[in-house]
Amino acid sequence: MSANTLVDEERLARARAALAEKPDGVIEALADQAGVSPADVLAVLPAGSVIRLPAAEFGAVWSDLASWGDVLFIVHTSDIVLEVDGPLPQGSESHGWFNIHGDSPIGGHIRKANCSGIALVDRPFHGRRSCSVWFMNDQGRAMFKVFVPRDEARELREPQLKKFEALFEQKRS
Incomplete structure:
Protein backbone atom coordinates (compact mmCIF):
# COMPACT_ATOMS: atom_id res chain seq x y z
CA MET A 1 0.00 0.00 0.00
CA SER A 37 -13.19 18.00 1.73
CA PRO A 38 -16.91 17.86 0.97
CA ALA A 39 -16.00 15.54 -1.94
CA ASP A 40 -14.57 13.09 0.61
CA VAL A 41 -17.89 13.07 2.49
CA LEU A 42 -19.83 12.64 -0.75
CA ALA A 43 -17.52 9.69 -1.55
CA VAL A 44 -18.60 7.81 1.58
CA LEU A 45 -22.36 8.37 1.32
CA PRO A 46 -24.36 5.13 1.17
CA ALA A 47 -24.40 3.28 -2.14
CA GLY A 48 -26.92 4.71 -4.57
CA SER A 49 -26.89 8.18 -2.98
CA VAL A 50 -24.47 9.81 -5.40
CA ILE A 51 -23.82 9.60 -9.11
CA ARG A 52 -20.56 11.17 -10.25
CA LEU A 53 -20.26 12.71 -13.69
CA PRO A 54 -17.23 14.10 -15.50
CA ALA A 55 -16.82 17.85 -15.95
CA ALA A 56 -17.41 17.33 -19.67
CA GLU A 57 -21.12 16.89 -18.79
CA PHE A 58 -21.34 20.51 -17.53
CA GLY A 59 -23.24 21.85 -20.57
CA ALA A 60 -25.65 18.93 -20.84
CA VAL A 61 -26.44 18.94 -17.11
CA TRP A 62 -26.84 22.74 -17.04
CA SER A 63 -29.17 22.58 -20.04
CA ASP A 64 -31.28 19.94 -18.27
CA LEU A 65 -31.40 22.02 -15.07
CA ALA A 66 -32.47 25.08 -17.07
CA SER A 67 -35.64 23.15 -18.03
CA TRP A 68 -36.70 22.50 -14.44
CA GLY A 69 -38.36 25.81 -13.64
CA ASP A 70 -37.64 27.27 -10.20
CA VAL A 71 -34.74 25.70 -8.31
CA LEU A 72 -32.76 26.60 -5.21
CA PHE A 73 -29.27 27.78 -6.25
CA ILE A 74 -26.74 27.68 -3.39
CA VAL A 75 -23.19 28.94 -3.06
CA HIS A 76 -21.71 27.67 0.22
CA THR A 77 -18.36 29.04 1.38
CA SER A 78 -16.82 29.33 4.82
CA ASP A 79 -18.19 32.89 4.93
CA ILE A 80 -21.66 32.65 3.43
CA VAL A 81 -24.40 30.31 2.38
CA LEU A 82 -26.13 32.20 -0.41
CA GLU A 83 -29.51 30.80 -1.45
CA VAL A 84 -31.43 32.08 -4.46
CA ASP A 85 -34.77 30.74 -5.73
CA GLY A 86 -35.54 30.99 -9.42
CA PRO A 87 -35.15 29.36 -12.80
CA LEU A 88 -31.68 28.75 -14.22
CA PRO A 89 -31.19 30.69 -17.44
CA GLN A 90 -29.61 28.93 -20.39
CA GLY A 91 -25.92 29.79 -20.44
CA SER A 92 -23.42 30.70 -23.08
CA GLU A 93 -19.64 30.59 -23.15
CA SER A 94 -17.47 33.61 -23.83
CA HIS A 95 -14.00 34.78 -22.82
CA GLY A 96 -13.41 31.79 -20.53
CA TRP A 97 -16.68 32.18 -18.64
CA PHE A 98 -20.03 30.39 -18.68
CA ASN A 99 -22.41 33.35 -18.60
CA ILE A 100 -25.92 33.12 -17.23
CA HIS A 101 -28.34 35.97 -17.79
CA GLY A 102 -32.06 36.10 -18.28
CA ASP A 103 -35.34 36.74 -16.55
CA SER A 104 -34.23 35.22 -13.25
CA PRO A 105 -32.65 36.38 -10.00
CA ILE A 106 -29.92 33.83 -10.78
CA GLY A 107 -27.27 35.33 -13.01
CA GLY A 108 -23.58 35.87 -13.32
CA HIS A 109 -20.44 34.24 -14.65
CA ILE A 110 -19.05 30.80 -13.85
CA ARG A 111 -15.45 29.78 -14.43
CA LYS A 112 -16.51 26.54 -16.11
CA ALA A 113 -12.89 25.39 -16.52
CA ASN A 114 -12.69 25.09 -12.71
CA CYS A 115 -15.39 22.41 -12.70
CA SER A 116 -13.67 19.07 -12.11
CA GLY A 117 -16.86 17.00 -11.91
CA ILE A 118 -20.54 16.91 -11.07
CA ALA A 119 -22.35 14.95 -8.37
CA LEU A 120 -26.04 14.10 -8.36
CA VAL A 121 -26.95 13.66 -4.69
CA ASP A 122 -30.08 12.08 -3.21
CA ARG A 123 -29.80 11.83 0.58
CA PRO A 124 -31.50 12.70 3.85
CA PHE A 125 -30.97 16.22 5.18
CA HIS A 126 -32.25 17.09 8.65
CA GLY A 127 -34.74 14.22 8.51
CA ARG A 128 -36.07 14.92 5.02
CA ARG A 129 -35.12 13.78 1.55
CA SER A 130 -32.87 16.23 -0.29
CA CYS A 131 -32.00 16.11 -3.99
CA SER A 132 -29.24 18.26 -5.46
CA VAL A 133 -26.69 18.66 -8.23
CA TRP A 134 -23.20 19.70 -7.14
CA PHE A 135 -20.68 21.28 -9.53
CA MET A 136 -17.33 20.48 -7.92
CA ASN A 137 -13.91 22.13 -8.19
CA ASP A 138 -10.53 20.42 -7.95
CA GLN A 139 -10.24 21.24 -4.22
CA GLY A 140 -13.19 18.93 -3.57
CA ARG A 141 -15.59 21.77 -2.83
CA ALA A 142 -18.83 22.73 -4.49
CA MET A 143 -18.52 25.68 -6.84
CA PHE A 144 -22.30 25.85 -6.47
CA LYS A 145 -25.23 23.50 -5.93
CA VAL A 146 -28.69 23.30 -7.45
CA PHE A 147 -31.40 21.84 -5.22
CA VAL A 148 -34.91 20.62 -5.85
CA PRO A 149 -36.83 23.32 -3.94
CA ARG A 150 -39.46 22.75 -1.28
CA ASP A 151 -43.08 23.87 -1.26
CA GLU A 152 -44.97 25.60 1.55
CA ALA A 153 -45.40 22.25 3.33
CA ARG A 154 -41.58 21.74 3.17
CA GLU A 155 -42.01 18.87 0.68
CA LEU A 156 -39.89 18.60 -2.45
CA ARG A 157 -41.68 20.26 -5.37
CA GLU A 158 -43.05 17.47 -7.52
CA PRO A 159 -42.24 18.81 -11.03
CA GLN A 160 -38.58 19.44 -10.16
CA LEU A 161 -38.33 16.18 -8.20
CA LYS A 162 -39.52 14.23 -11.26
CA LYS A 163 -36.89 16.03 -13.39
CA PHE A 164 -34.17 15.23 -10.84
CA GLU A 165 -35.20 11.58 -10.65
CA ALA A 166 -35.22 11.31 -14.47
CA LEU A 167 -31.70 12.81 -14.65
CA PHE A 168 -30.50 10.54 -11.82
CA GLU A 169 -31.87 7.43 -13.55
CA GLN A 170 -30.52 8.47 -16.95
CA LYS A 171 -27.00 8.99 -15.55
CA ARG A 172 -27.13 5.85 -13.38
CA SER A 173 -27.21 3.65 -16.46
Whole structure:
Protein backbone atom coordinates (compact mmCIF):
# COMPACT_ATOMS: atom_id res chain seq x y z
CA MET A 1 0.00 0.00 0.00
CA SER A 2 1.45 3.37 -1.02
CA ALA A 3 1.70 6.34 1.30
CA ASN A 4 -0.93 8.19 -0.79
CA THR A 5 -3.35 5.28 -0.49
CA LEU A 6 -2.86 5.24 3.28
CA VAL A 7 -3.51 9.00 3.48
CA ASP A 8 -6.63 8.61 1.32
CA GLU A 9 -7.94 5.77 3.51
CA GLU A 10 -7.30 7.77 6.70
CA ARG A 11 -9.09 10.78 5.22
CA LEU A 12 -12.07 8.66 4.11
CA ALA A 13 -12.20 6.98 7.54
CA ARG A 14 -12.52 10.44 9.14
CA ALA A 15 -15.27 11.31 6.64
CA ARG A 16 -17.11 8.05 7.45
CA ALA A 17 -16.88 8.77 11.19
CA ALA A 18 -18.31 12.29 10.77
CA LEU A 19 -21.10 10.98 8.55
CA ALA A 20 -21.91 8.19 11.02
CA GLU A 21 -22.26 10.78 13.78
CA LYS A 22 -24.70 12.95 11.78
CA PRO A 23 -25.84 11.08 8.63
CA ASP A 24 -28.28 13.80 7.61
CA GLY A 25 -26.07 16.79 8.43
CA VAL A 26 -24.67 19.55 6.25
CA ILE A 27 -21.95 18.03 4.06
CA GLU A 28 -19.64 21.02 4.42
CA ALA A 29 -19.99 21.00 8.23
CA LEU A 30 -19.25 17.27 8.34
CA ALA A 31 -16.21 17.82 6.12
CA ASP A 32 -14.92 20.63 8.35
CA GLN A 33 -15.44 18.50 11.46
CA ALA A 34 -13.45 15.63 9.92
CA GLY A 35 -10.77 17.82 8.35
CA VAL A 36 -11.61 16.57 4.86
CA SER A 37 -13.19 18.00 1.73
CA PRO A 38 -16.91 17.86 0.97
CA ALA A 39 -16.00 15.54 -1.94
CA ASP A 40 -14.57 13.09 0.61
CA VAL A 41 -17.89 13.07 2.49
CA LEU A 42 -19.83 12.64 -0.75
CA ALA A 43 -17.52 9.69 -1.55
CA VAL A 44 -18.60 7.81 1.58
CA LEU A 45 -22.36 8.37 1.32
CA PRO A 46 -24.36 5.13 1.17
CA ALA A 47 -24.40 3.28 -2.14
CA GLY A 48 -26.92 4.71 -4.57
CA SER A 49 -26.89 8.18 -2.98
CA VAL A 50 -24.47 9.81 -5.40
CA ILE A 51 -23.82 9.60 -9.11
CA ARG A 52 -20.56 11.17 -10.25
CA LEU A 53 -20.26 12.71 -13.69
CA PRO A 54 -17.23 14.10 -15.50
CA ALA A 55 -16.82 17.85 -15.95
CA ALA A 56 -17.41 17.33 -19.67
CA GLU A 57 -21.12 16.89 -18.79
CA PHE A 58 -21.34 20.51 -17.53
CA GLY A 59 -23.24 21.85 -20.57
CA ALA A 60 -25.65 18.93 -20.84
CA VAL A 61 -26.44 18.94 -17.11
CA TRP A 62 -26.84 22.74 -17.04
CA SER A 63 -29.17 22.58 -20.04
CA ASP A 64 -31.28 19.94 -18.27
CA LEU A 65 -31.40 22.02 -15.07
CA ALA A 66 -32.47 25.08 -17.07
CA SER A 67 -35.64 23.15 -18.03
CA TRP A 68 -36.70 22.50 -14.44
CA GLY A 69 -38.36 25.81 -13.64
CA ASP A 70 -37.64 27.27 -10.20
CA VAL A 71 -34.74 25.70 -8.31
CA LEU A 72 -32.76 26.60 -5.21
CA PHE A 73 -29.27 27.78 -6.25
CA ILE A 74 -26.74 27.68 -3.39
CA VAL A 75 -23.19 28.94 -3.06
CA HIS A 76 -21.71 27.67 0.22
CA THR A 77 -18.36 29.04 1.38
CA SER A 78 -16.82 29.33 4.82
CA ASP A 79 -18.19 32.89 4.93
CA ILE A 80 -21.66 32.65 3.43
CA VAL A 81 -24.40 30.31 2.38
CA LEU A 82 -26.13 32.20 -0.41
CA GLU A 83 -29.51 30.80 -1.45
CA VAL A 84 -31.43 32.08 -4.46
CA ASP A 85 -34.77 30.74 -5.73
CA GLY A 86 -35.54 30.99 -9.42
CA PRO A 87 -35.15 29.36 -12.80
CA LEU A 88 -31.68 28.75 -14.22
CA PRO A 89 -31.19 30.69 -17.44
CA GLN A 90 -29.61 28.93 -20.39
CA GLY A 91 -25.92 29.79 -20.44
CA SER A 92 -23.42 30.70 -23.08
CA GLU A 93 -19.64 30.59 -23.15
CA SER A 94 -17.47 33.61 -23.83
CA HIS A 95 -14.00 34.78 -22.82
CA GLY A 96 -13.41 31.79 -20.53
CA TRP A 97 -16.68 32.18 -18.64
CA PHE A 98 -20.03 30.39 -18.68
CA ASN A 99 -22.41 33.35 -18.60
CA ILE A 100 -25.92 33.12 -17.23
CA HIS A 101 -28.34 35.97 -17.79
CA GLY A 102 -32.06 36.10 -18.28
CA ASP A 103 -35.34 36.74 -16.55
CA SER A 104 -34.23 35.22 -13.25
CA PRO A 105 -32.65 36.38 -10.00
CA ILE A 106 -29.92 33.83 -10.78
CA GLY A 107 -27.27 35.33 -13.01
CA GLY A 108 -23.58 35.87 -13.32
CA HIS A 109 -20.44 34.24 -14.65
CA ILE A 110 -19.05 30.80 -13.85
CA ARG A 111 -15.45 29.78 -14.43
CA LYS A 112 -16.51 26.54 -16.11
CA ALA A 113 -12.89 25.39 -16.52
CA ASN A 114 -12.69 25.09 -12.71
CA CYS A 115 -15.39 22.41 -12.70
CA SER A 116 -13.67 19.07 -12.11
CA GLY A 117 -16.86 17.00 -11.91
CA ILE A 118 -20.54 16.91 -11.07
CA ALA A 119 -22.35 14.95 -8.37
CA LEU A 120 -26.04 14.10 -8.36
CA VAL A 121 -26.95 13.66 -4.69
CA ASP A 122 -30.08 12.08 -3.21
CA ARG A 123 -29.80 11.83 0.58
CA PRO A 124 -31.50 12.70 3.85
CA PHE A 125 -30.97 16.22 5.18
CA HIS A 126 -32.25 17.09 8.65
CA GLY A 127 -34.74 14.22 8.51
CA ARG A 128 -36.07 14.92 5.02
CA ARG A 129 -35.12 13.78 1.55
CA SER A 130 -32.87 16.23 -0.29
CA CYS A 131 -32.00 16.11 -3.99
CA SER A 132 -29.24 18.26 -5.46
CA VAL A 133 -26.69 18.66 -8.23
CA TRP A 134 -23.20 19.70 -7.14
CA PHE A 135 -20.68 21.28 -9.53
CA MET A 136 -17.33 20.48 -7.92
CA ASN A 137 -13.91 22.13 -8.19
CA ASP A 138 -10.53 20.42 -7.95
CA GLN A 139 -10.24 21.24 -4.22
CA GLY A 140 -13.19 18.93 -3.57
CA ARG A 141 -15.59 21.77 -2.83
CA ALA A 142 -18.83 22.73 -4.49
CA MET A 143 -18.52 25.68 -6.84
CA PHE A 144 -22.30 25.85 -6.47
CA LYS A 145 -25.23 23.50 -5.93
CA VAL A 146 -28.69 23.30 -7.45
CA PHE A 147 -31.40 21.84 -5.22
CA VAL A 148 -34.91 20.62 -5.85
CA PRO A 149 -36.83 23.32 -3.94
CA ARG A 150 -39.46 22.75 -1.28
CA ASP A 151 -43.08 23.87 -1.26
CA GLU A 152 -44.97 25.60 1.55
CA ALA A 153 -45.40 22.25 3.33
CA ARG A 154 -41.58 21.74 3.17
CA GLU A 155 -42.01 18.87 0.68
CA LEU A 156 -39.89 18.60 -2.45
CA ARG A 157 -41.68 20.26 -5.37
CA GLU A 158 -43.05 17.47 -7.52
CA PRO A 159 -42.24 18.81 -11.03
CA GLN A 160 -38.58 19.44 -10.16
CA LEU A 161 -38.33 16.18 -8.20
CA LYS A 162 -39.52 14.23 -11.26
CA LYS A 163 -36.89 16.03 -13.39
CA PHE A 164 -34.17 15.23 -10.84
CA GLU A 165 -35.20 11.58 -10.65
CA ALA A 166 -35.22 11.31 -14.47
CA LEU A 167 -31.70 12.81 -14.65
CA PHE A 168 -30.50 10.54 -11.82
CA GLU A 169 -31.87 7.43 -13.55
CA GLN A 170 -30.52 8.47 -16.95
CA LYS A 171 -27.00 8.99 -15.55
CA ARG A 172 -27.13 5.85 -13.38
CA SER A 173 -27.21 3.65 -16.46
